[in-house]
Amino acid sequence: MESSQPDHFVTLPLVSKSDESARLPLAINVVAKYWGEDLKDQGPASRATVLIDGIELAEKRGLACYIYKGSLKDLKKRIDQGIPPIVITPGIQDVAQHATVVSGYDVEERRILTYVPEPDTVGAVPEQKFEQDWEQDDMTTIVLMPADMKDLLKNDELKFVKSNRICFEAERLRQGGKAGEATEKLYEATELDPENASAWSQLGGIYNEHGSDKAVACYEKAIKLNPKYYLAYRGLGNYYLKKKDHSLAEAYYTKAVGINAARFGPIYKNRAVARMQLGNDAGAREDLVKYLEQTPGAQDKKAIEDAISQL
Template identity: 45%
Template sequence: MEQEDHELLLPLVDDENICLPLPINVVSKYWNVDLPMAEAMEISKKYAGFNGSILIEGIESAERHGLTCKIFHSSLSELKEVIDSGIPPIVILPGIPEITQHASVITGYDDNEKTILHYIQKGNKKGEQQEGAIPQDIFDKEWLEEGRLLIVIAPSDILSSLKLENDSDNKSNRLCFISERQNILNNYSEAIKSLQQALEFSPNNSTALHLMGTILNEQNSSECVKFYEKSLEINRRYYLTYNGLGNFYLKTKQFEKANDYYTKAIKIDPKRSAKIYKNRAFLKEKQNKNSEAKEDLKNYLKYFPKASDRGIIEQAIREL
């Protein structure tokens, strides 16, 4: 019996900009909508010095040019349903070391091989689409680290055929993305207002709770703890929340608590962040646990070999 095909053919795209991230550009072109790069370049001028992607700018560009977007906390079965409806979904996944997170287009899945297929286009001169197949269980664990966020962009008539009915979740998640933009622009009071609105729509939105904790943490407010803790009640694999709590307790010199949360984050994903090892090494040294501090500094360099402070860290390793 022939296997049913669960794979979408996506266009080859090289162009991207911080305000027109590659996944948004790929999905828009899939729907035969060309988003103007000149427009994205003009908008990006207000983000001078920022290195990441601003997804909400790409989403709003797609909407200005006739597409509709919904953002949900989802599941593997729903992800497959979206693909089988002919819509390429975008998911938020953990980044490689020193990149907090990244958006990825899912091109399909293989139930026989138990894999999820990713679109990986890196300016390939031959114009060949590259695809990455990730074992389904690994994908789901990594996706859960970001709350299983799913971005669906499509023409409104196609989108309305999907049974994605949780409008409160959609509105709440959109406000999270808006808040991230406001935070990048240093509009902290506006960012907090957006997150307060997000939590009115969906009080148990782990993403909104985490982001609120993060902004309050950046302002050195102990109020961050209750938001982080509630986020973890909803999603026990929220890596960034454990890291955030570790950072707060490190700043406030509560070393045992900091160590506990950093260690929990590392257990979830040992390779996700190099900096977490450097932070834990600092507190281990304060606790006179030099051999453990040394091991953490070695891991910091292992996962971030091009660290600008490599020489200083190597010296510290020799001295411990």
């Protein structure tokens, strides 16, 4: 890639599937390896690992971490400093979120370049589309760098740097079945930064999982702060579906799909349920077809195909 490599580019190490640690997120492995820290086969083996586990392991190996609300300007600054940032972007199929490593940017073509775990391969995304996708998760940025380079960031305003860290810790608690502790953490985050949409949406998620009506106000707060916050719209759809308010469930699912139609395949199955209850069989059928298109590995594929044939 030497001859065609753009000026604003960080050359990242290849972490192949065979080399990748199954215990840590790929993005963390790649950036740690870039800084000379091989985290292969590190981390807990007994459970699925969340990003904060990888971050903490990298910190034990001498790296510093900052989790904040970024911008395109900030991303470009990091690349030009030789720092490959990790961003939280929409997932695909049945994965709601994805951690992506940014490896550079192309000034002439106005594209953001992202790491792809294949030899001599990068992803090139138009800046506008990248920004629109990134905005759906409040432009969350993770910077891992050697602790002795921290002065590069000391004069920068890193928005939500403390509250976002707390959000990542709260997500680990939630996944570990400690909803009460996670809720306390998230309230701490909202007190630190009342305008952190991620904290409010996560709080709504915990309340939603436990059937609490408090979920609505939290999701609505997240949407007020960030009208593109996909997960909050999806969360409200799930809340109202459980409450059997199928009209509102369909409305919020439709708003989420309007923000990103390809982000999360299972949302179409949920909207199909709401539409069937509203007597919209044609719409439900369309949604079930879309669900199978976007979730090709769906375990309930046969049952969904049967349902489609009956609509």
